[in-house]
Amino acid sequence: MSMAYEEYMKQIVKPMREELTTAGFAELRTPEEVDNYMKETSGTTLVFVNSVCGCAAGLARPAAVKALQEGPTPDHLVTVFAGQDREATAQMRQYFDGYEPSSPSMALLKGKEVIHFIPREDIEDEDIETIVDNLKQAFSQYC
DSSP, X not given: OXXXXXXXXXXXXXXXXXXXXXXXXXXXXXXXXXXXXXHHOOSXXXXXXXXXXXXXXXXXXXXXXXXXXXXXXXXXXXEEETTTSHHHHHHHHTTSTTOOOOSSEEEEEEXXXXXXXXXXXXXXXXXXXXXXXXXXXXXXXXX
């Protein structure tokens, strides 16, 4: 890939990253960051697998941010970016045992175990409130 293309993509995805980091998500951009996080993690974590697609922009990111505004929430918030930080995303997906790769998607973890998973197919054909309710029910049950 050319440097011009890579710089263009960095600029395009910057607001997509910031939508989550502004809401308190920490980015894990390398496989080592993923493994270090997972090695040390405890409690509950919401992992958001970010994407440039329309359902991430119009549904998944706004729903995740809204679900975190009130009520019980996970202890930790992290994100990997499919298609941008490919190696980090692939490494995080290794921890999603039994779940097919999906982006966007959200995984609620307790320690290293996935206790609730929302794949793309449960995002793209839903409205924001349905996704928010899905997350809030999981937060109420596990957080």
